[in-house]
Amino acid sequence: MVVGALLAALPFLVDLGLGRSWVRVLNFTLLYIMLALGLNIVVGYAGLLDLGYVAFYAVGAYCYALLASPHFGLHLPFWVILPIGALVAGLFGVLLGTPTLRLRGDYLAVVTLGFGEIIRIFLNNLNAPINITNGPQGINLIDPFYVGGVSLNQAHTIAGIAIPGSYNIYYLFLLLTLLVIFISMRLQNSRIGRAWVAIREDEVAAEAMGINTRNIKLLAFAIGASFGGVSGGLFAGLQGFVSPESFNLLESIMILCMIVLGGMGHIPGVILGAVLLTVLPEALRYIGDLQRYLFGSVLVDPSDLRMLLFGLALIIMMIFRPAGLWPSRQRSRELSDAK
């Protein structure tokens, strides 16, 4: 109850305390939580290192962009597009999974990395001979989230209280994030979740237990990808614009870092990782103001400092908390065992 009330009041509190731009940061945080939880299924649960996860995010985003923009003249409502995006991304997940079934570890990572790049390059070049993706210019004027002719991206006044658009989007994202968390939790304790753990531990033994390792691995790719697809759709609707450059390798690595930092395979840990890595870079922007206040001018560019601190944080973490900031009990057993 308390948590629920807090989550409901969060945009108001953030707006009061930090300003309107932070509500937007809050929305991106939710988006990244969904992405991180999706990748967590593939990497954390099934133990399949995927460096091309952003491809599914891109697929979801372009699904939304193509089905709700003047580009093709289609304007489907978002609740129709999001499931389509999830499904298409899931299919792409299977497409990636099928040729990589026999690969593990480094080799799998290299192939998935290539897959991520292929998708991005396709998006970049599919503007000729038929213009599908509009190439590097990206797709503009994407419809906002509409519910019954009412745009969620605009401010509304309900019962005398003005609710800005970013608040509405927050509630929409929150709802979907909670759904993703719920599905993740249910999966973890299911037969499928146990099969993923077994495959992560010892694939031959898992097979000898009667687990259909092929389907179970493909399922991990598909479910993980569909979470990415939903997040992608939300991203497109939030931004109103998508272009291939939003979906580069660095983004994949960032999402992976959220999982690793927080605690692979552990839902609260993954959420913590996503929150930290979305909020901290924003918070570090204030370092510039601080410098100006202290020294009269900006000595170190905050964005440079961001990367420096980010790298430092990862190194410190590897040394002191190799299982992540908030690991599951089992995962910390695994890592203490590896020493």
Added chain:
Amino acid sequence: MGAGSAGTAAIHGGRRLLLEVKNLAVAYGGVQAVKGIDFCITRGELVCLIGANGAGKTTTLKALCGLVPTAHGSVHYQQHSITNHPTHEIVRRGMVLVPEGRGIFSRLSVAENLAMGAYTRNDHAAIKSETDYIHSLFPRLYERRHQKAGTLSGGEQQMLALGRAILAKPQLLLLDEPSMGLAPLMVSKIFETIRHIAGQGMTILLVEQNAKLALEISHRGYVMESGLITLHDTASNLSTNPRVRHAYLGE
């Protein structure tokens, strides 16, 4: 070649035949590991497959349960062909392998490992009572049920692998070198258990390098040498066979 498949069938009668392998061959790339072997197992039997390193014993087991593809030949199980069927299907039909090197999930607890054995089942009451049976068979596993399986000794891990396989409710249990890497005392304990399980009616195919022990507890035995079955007889005849004594029993 010892007795051919026709002779074997005559000895044991076709009706109770559980597994029948005909002219099975397996190749890894260009290397033929198994070069066309015939054997069969009837219900309730404990049959061993003995032979030196690299004779193709493990490959044979893997081919039986679909972990490696067969080059030619056929595997019939319960009168149905299961040649090149996927492993998970074969397990569901009741043919369960205890892999070489035990293949336990070392970072899961003992209890979780046992639960994985029952992955294909959902008759919870029966699983519960069979888990109790495993615990009575191996009290050590009960004592250590919350412990990480990787921290068990080699012998305890073998017990765990055996228990986990039994929970998959096998009709035919395939054991790949259960004595591997174990202390002599532990080996005899494991073999005692295998004999006990077989005594309760479980059909077992035992692959072993330790020919002496394997022949002691088995009904029948096959001797494998560089991809071929070169001898086949009852276990007691094999253990007095001069060739076997010379090659495998150190005399």
